[in-house]
Amino acid sequence: MSYLDNIRTFVRVYELGSMSAAARDLRISPAVASSRISQLEDHLNARLFQRTTRRLNSTEQGRIFYDGATRVLDAVAEAEAAVGQVTRDPRGTIYAAAPLGLGRRLIAPEVPAFKADYPLINLRLRLSDRKLDVTAEGLDVMFFLGTPEDSSLRIRKIADCPRLLCASPDYLARKGTPSDPAELTTGAHDCLNLRYPGAPEFQWPLETAEGIKRFAVTGPFESDDGDVLTDWALDGQGIILKPVFEVADHLASGALVPVLEDTPPITVQLAALYTHRRKQDAKVRLFLDFMVKRIVKALSASTKARPSG
Structure with missing residues (x-):
């Protein structure tokens, strides 16, 4: 697992462009993140990043390795998801985000019920009204209101919100x-x-x-x-x-x-945004299916609760 941890750390450092940002994202210390990158470079006998006092830039070898590293991690995630489907025991961590109002009222209240149904799946929920980048933030799914700018991501429409x-x-x-x-x-x-x-x-x-x-x-x-x-x-x-x-x-x-x-x-569209490489992840599909049903039900109730006239 240590080599996989090194690869995961490298991918997050590459995507975030910062050792400290990657360490925060992975919930490890910057020293551990730096050590993992050094171990990986020693193993590959290649420098993956050019380090300066202010910036961390990928080398040509780093850019080449990133393409292969993401395929490795995707393959591992899909294999784990497949095992989860067979054993009916899905596990892992889902990284999700939503705007504050949407997250507080429609997503967060349903998280305990989802955890009760799938006790081996953990959820990291980030709420912000600011624009987030799904790939750069390392998110599995992002709920949003409106029309996304990035057409390279997959969209699952949930409802039209008056x-x-x-x-x-x-x-x-x-x-x-x-x-x-x-x-x-x-x-x-x-x-x-x-x-x-x-x-x-x-x-x-x-x-x-x-x-x-x-x-x-x-x-x-x-x-x-x-x-x-x-x-x-x-x-x-x-x-x-x-x-x-x-x-x-x-x-x-x-x-x-x-x-x-x-x-x-x-009227504004409420939808979920996720990357193509996550589409085979069983736990993300379970989470989306679960949340979509609960959100649609809550939206229907809120519309009925509104006084007419």
Whole structure:
């Protein structure tokens, strides 16, 4: 197993471009990661990386070895998955990611039930509203809302998620209820925006009688955490654009009220993204099948819980 560990360490160092980043990812010390790379280089009698004080660059030998190393690891993963299928005893670790709101409300609550069904599978769940790179982050699967930019990855669509604009009754009593989406762009209303470096949406796309239009909304507050925006809206600080499932409980209680229902935000796709080389991994398929059923059920319940009118 030590040689496989050395190969795994090399692959993560190559993909992340950093010894310390790879060590954190593998939950080992930088010294252990460095030692594994040195052992591998001694075994191959070749230098795999050029090391400087600031950068770690792959050599020609390193680039050649990476292609073969990933095939070796894929073959081992597929062999382990095949054994798991035969013995009905799948095992291993799944690395998954999701946006904060989606992860907290639809993914994380189901993890204990998945673990109960498959006790030998461990899950490492990362939640972030920032854009993540599936390959660079070493993820098996990433749940997302929207349209991915990387067409080289496989997509499993789960559902179409309706969205809406909403605000607290206190905010609407103070600022008035907008009757036209153009009011969101004039400063008459405070819009709470999800923004971070590389964020795809700096405008709100709404369905109007003339078709989909994008409105450059304005407001005093922004955050890269969607739940912070919800908290601000509950506190009467402005209007938010949210998937219905994220605010269903607040809508049902009356803590948040829909606005501009005649010009709602466009529906957004909820899907899972994963790499081609993981498609044969039985435990990832089990996880996806399990989560898709639970997510669809939860989304249906959240839509029914939303008050009409």
